[in-house]
Amino acid sequence: MKLKAIAAILLFSLTATSTQAETKTPDLAKLVEQYFTAFNKHDVAAIMNMYATDATMEHPESKTPAKGQAAIHKHYEEMFAMIPDVKDHVKTTIIQGNKAAIEFTSRGTLPGEKPRAKGKSFDLPIAAIVEFKDGKIVRDATYYDTAATK
Numbered sequence: 001m002k003l004k005a006i007a008a009i010l011l012f013s014l015t016a017t018s019t020q021a022e023t024k025t026p027d028l029a030k031l032v033e034q035y036f037t038a039f040n041k042h043d044v045a046a047i048m049n050m051y052a053t054d055a056t057m058e059h060p061e062s063k064t065p066a067k068g069q070a071a072i073h074k075h076y077e078e079m080f081a082m083i084p085d086v087k088d089h090v091k092t093t094i095i096q097g098n099k100a101a102i103e104f105t106s107r108g109t110l111p112g113e114k115p116r117a118k119g120k121s122f123d124l125p126i127a128a129i130v131e132f133k134d135g136k137i138v139r140d141a142t143y144y145d146t147a148a149t150k
Contacts, residue, residue, distance in 0.1 A: 028099075029095055031100075035050055036104070044076045051069060052134075057142075060142070072140075084108075086107070090104045101128070103126075106124045108122060126144040128142040
């Protein structure tokens with residue numbers, strides 16, 4: 001009888017430990033989905049809530065990474081003002097450890113600063129590697145062909 005009681009206690013403690021560990025580990029696929037939902041709504045406040053205060057953002061059209069929330073916030077505000085109809089469409093998400101690799105297409109209408117591109121719609125394939133820590137984005141590295149945005 002003692003053996004059954006000890007086994008039951010061990011089983012309970014293992015289950016409790018496993019459940020605690022699972023609740024502490026963020027579901028990165030869900031975080032990626034939340035990010036793209038906020039992006040497509042152009043909800044900068046919700047997007048910024050997903051970034052760590054010291055996060056970095058790298059993308060081909062910037063010579064240096066955006067560092068910290070203020071710089072990343074500025075990036076999103078400027079992008080949504082310049083391309084008010086931009087929307088992203090996720091094709092593939094791969095999660096490994098604390099990183100997500102995302103293949104998606106960005107669609108919208110180019111701004112009117114260049115006569116040749118004015119009003120031209122675009123369909124831009126993009127890949128991103130996003131690193132998370134404690135449920136927040138700490139590094140967002142995005143890759144695409146810059147010639148397609150000109």
